[in-house]
Amino acid sequence: MTKSKVFLLLSVLFFSVNSFALTPEAIEGKKFYPSCHVCHDPKLDPPLGPPMWGVQRQYKRNTLDEEDFVETMVEFVKAPALEKVIHEEAVKQLGLMPPLPLPDDMLRKIATYILEEQFQPPCEHWSIAVKRALKKGDQEHAKKDQVMLKRFCN
Ligand code: HEC
Structure with missing residues (x-):
């Protein structure tokens, strides 16, 4: 491998690893x-x-x-x-x-x-929402979240 190819490979690797890293500001926020x-937890029912x-x-x-x-x-x-x-x-x-x-x-x-x-897509939240909507007889809302489940959780 030539020097420039090695350099390219290393920069691609660095960039792809680094693109998942949070900025210092975001790390503080986390x-x-x-x-x-406490309220925005997708697992709450x-x-x-x-x-x-x-x-x-x-x-x-x-x-x-x-x-x-x-x-x-x-x-x-x-x-x-x-x-x-x-x-x-x-x-x-x-x-x-x-x-x-x-x-x-x-x-x-x-x-x-x-x-x-x-x-992560909130699959548990959508399952809970479908169950609750069906119980209430709210077909329209149940259908909306079933679509999300199918699209993002399989
Ligand atoms: C006591 C429960 C509770 C807490 C704590 C809470 N939220 Fe919310 N949040 C809600 C509810 C309910 C909604 C949906 C209704 C709405 O948009 O007002 C919401 C909606 C939002 C929205 C969408 C608003 C929009 O434009 O539609 C944002 C952004 C948000 N919350 C940010 C935050 C942030 C950031 C924090 C923490 C600093 C936080 N929330 C803490 C209950 C909460």
Whole structure:
């Protein structure tokens, strides 16, 4: 192998390993994340908050860039309001989140962690949701989560 090929291989390897690493800001945020996980834990039955996998997806789709993702999330968490809601389905199912007036820099770190983490699809949450919806006779909601299970959990 030539020197340049070795170099290329090493940089590809470094980049792919490194792309899974969290930034220092996100590592800090991860330490405070349990204060969110108490409600956003996908294994809760009944659920107390939407799994972050879906929150992250919605925020990525509906914000302009990483900075906007973080700022929009911080503003929501400090003072949730119906007109700020991005994850419409969650508020319909669970009601509005209570405000968590933590210091801004702490919330910014938590939001950076939520931006960067590779959350697993919340399969357990969807199974629980299907069971609960069927029990209530809510076929439409059951069907929606069955589709998610099929798409992401097989
Ligand atoms: C007491 C339970 C509870 C705690 C603790 C909690 N959440 Fe939530 N969260 C909810 C519920 C319920 C919703 C869904 C309804 C809504 O969007 O307001 C939600 C929704 C959200 C959303 C989506 C908002 C939108 O635009 O639709 C974000 C972002 C969020 N939470 C972030 C956080 C972060 C960050 C923390 C920790 C600092 C946290 N939550 C802690 C219950 C909680």
